Amino acid sequence: MAPSKPPEADSLVKRLAGPSTNKAGLAQDQSEINRIIAEASKGSKFYENEKRKDEELTARINRLLEKRDSVIKGVDLARLEKAADQILIDMEARRDLTQIIVHVDADAFYASVEVMDNPDLKGKGFGVGGGVLTTASYEARKCGVRSAMPMHIAKKLYPELIIVPCRFSRYSEVSKSLMSILRRYDPTMNPAGFDEAYLNITQYCSEHELGAEECVQVIRDEVHKETGLTISAGIAPNKPSGQFMLPFDRKGIVAFMKDLSVRKVPGIGRVNERILEAIGVKTCGDIYTQRAVITLLDHELGLHGLLHAHLGIGSNVVEPHIREERKSVGVERTFRAVGDSSKLMEILENIAESLEEDCEQTGWAGKTLTLKYKLHTYEVFTRARSLNRYIRSKEDIFSIGSELLRKELPLTVRLLGLRLTHLKDLRDKGDRGIKRFFKDIGDQPPSKRNRLNDEDAPSGTLMEDDVEEIPMDQAVVSANGTPNPSPSREGQRFSPNVKDPPEGQQLEGRERLICPVCSTSLLTDNDGLNAHMDYCLSRGTIAELATLGSQGDGPITPNKKVPCGPAKSRPAPNPFLLSKRK
DNA sequence: GCGGATCAC
DNA sequence: TATGGTGATCCGC
Incomplete structure (x- = not known):
């Protein structure tokens, strides 16, 4: 027998090819392309770091497999399968096929x-971007050029x-x-x-x-x-x-999911793909086959999320972006590795200035400041400090930030960043305009999030991801829009296409009302209508603002948005997350 | 609350 | 001559 390659070799080659390779299906010979990329990367600090991360992941997977093997002893797998089947029946009963x-x-x-x-x-x-490409034209993609690919590697794949x-x-x-x-x-x-x-x-x-x-x-x-x-x-x-x-029927959807790679499921990235592969799950169909093992490793893998993926159930709630839901604002910069402390402080000061500008422009201040740095070896660290007041000026940001950095010196780093969290909306105090009339509406804190509920709340970001095929993602097929906080209960009756009202929500007092702003018909009560109008109006305001450009004393911003109709909670956006844990 | 890890875009 | 930036979430501690 020829000695086999180390087990991580393949995964490393794949890892080096970047995050979007698996999603883009254009290149004919991906393995040859991956080989060229790995070749071009070899020896760099980046490569060494990727190798380290890949080895760590391999070790983590091995620990998981050991746990599986020890926990599976003496277990009645048929019983576990039956239990999973019951959960699937419950999920189907809640599936809502009415929304397009x-x-x-x-x-x-x-x-x-x-x-x-x-x-x-x-x-x-052609490629768009600088040292690292942001996107590539189809012609370049055919040769393996991808977003997030460094230019010098892209040119190896496509010299012109x-x-x-x-x-x-x-x-x-x-x-x-x-x-x-x-x-x-x-x-x-x-x-x-x-x-x-x-x-x-x-x-x-x-x-x-x-x-x-x-x-x-x-x-x-x-x-x-x-x-x-x-x-x-x-x-x-x-x-x-x-x-x-997709067909709007259960069977057709599950059939479609059968051969779909789990990598297409939102929340399953490169790491979770490898973990699932290790337990024999490559496609959403495999989730069903392996449901017993997944049940055993529920804590690590998230049984509910995976079963939902198997059934092709995702969120069917579409809501606009809500300013109030912002959780952080930050700035980070990459540069050629620097070891000189005073030089680093200078860079940090510039970052603090940019962050101040962002706070100024977006109207936020924060109570916690987090410093991020990436060593010349590509290892990333964060250091945070919470304060008893909200800050947003360059002086405050830099004084706290430099203190955090000082404690870490000396360092040789290639990236520095500062981020503010625990935000306070500086535009939220005005008793002016529309807000005065809706002041107390929708003030409740967001409902407790439940990781087993399928929901997504993507928020706008800046970069294009040039995946070729749109993943089978979040909102594809309608799901039950009624997050049910209690984990699956026994004895749920099968009642297709009937949407349960969310638990604890009364429908009394609600009626058909027409929103005077957008003319939408709403099933809600007075407060709900007011909240809806608040949101409608503020969206217009924001749109105007955006076209006019920033205007010093931001006029009106919406209060916490309350959706119309029976209130929906906004559960965890990432139901499929696989937890780690040693 | 902090720090690490993962993910989306 | 050499691998990005912004924001979010979850877990373990």
Whole structure:
């Protein structure tokens, strides 16, 4: 027998290829590409760090397997399977197939915008970005060029690669027109980054007597006509530059999920993919086969989340981004490794200044300051300090931040960052404008989050991720929108398509009311209507603000948003998270 | 509350 | 000549 390669070799090669490789299905020979990337990376500090992380993960997986083998002894697996089957039945009973949720995603967004602005780029292999690519054109992707790939490696894969600089402000402009079109079809549309959004078109379809696919075709045509962008839409999962609808029945959905890689499930990234692979789960169909073992390792793997994935149940709640839900604001910068302490302090001071500007612009102050640093070896550390007051000035930020850094010196680092958390909304005090009338509405703290509830609350960020195929993600198929805080109980009756009201919610006092702002019909009471109007109005205000640019004393901001209808809690966004634990 | 890890975009 | 930035969540302590 020839000696076999160390077990981590393959996973390391794959890891080096970057986070988005597995999602992008264009390249013909991924393993050859991965080999080139690994070759080009070899010997660098980055490579050494990836190797270390890969080995740590291997060790973690081995510990998990040991635990599985010890805990499985004498266990009646058939019994565990039956218990899991009962949970699946309960989940099916709660599944809501009535909502038409659409996920739209612009095809190679940044690259498309660049081609529109400079037609010479059409058909050429190019990358957008600087030292690290933010995105790549389709031609470049065919050769393995990916986002988050360093330029020098991309050029090995594609020697004629053209590099065009990133122009965020331009992408932001185009994004705004895209989003405003989408909003016509669902005013509560939820943008997920510059180029992506979730829509609930149920109401639009019924009011305009349109079928789902028909409606989405209209949306796509309209976007193309008005912005020049081509977009993909999943009324379910989808393919590039097309649209795809999943059947709206249980069997069809589960059949579709069967061969879908678990990597496509939101919350399952490269690490969790490897962990699941180790217990024999590569696809959502495998989740069912391995349900007994998953039950045994529930704490580490999250049985409920995985069973939901198997059934293809995700969130069907689409809500707009809410300013109040911001949890942190931060700035970080990467630079060539620096060991000189006073130089580091200088950099930190610049970062503190940027953070002050961000706080100023967004209207936040924070009570906890976290310093982040990455050593020249790529190891990352954080150090935090909580204060008894809210800060946002450069002076305060730098004085606390430099103190945190000073305690760590001497260091040789390639990244420094500062982040404020435990925020206070500085715009939240004005007894002016609309807010005065809605002051006490929606003031309750967010309901307790429950990790077993499937829900997503993506928030806008800045970078494009150039996955080619839109993952079978969050909102694809309708799920039961009623987060049920109690873990599955026995004896749940099977009642398809019936949506239970959330527990503890009374429907008394609610009636059909028409919102005077957006004309939406709401099942709610007076307070609910007021809260809804607050939100409606504030969204308009925010939109105006955004177009006008920042205006010193920010006028009106919404209070905590309360959705219309029976109040929905907003459960944990990441139901599939696999816990670690030694 | 802190620090590490993971994930999405 | 050499691997990003912002924000969020969860776990163990």
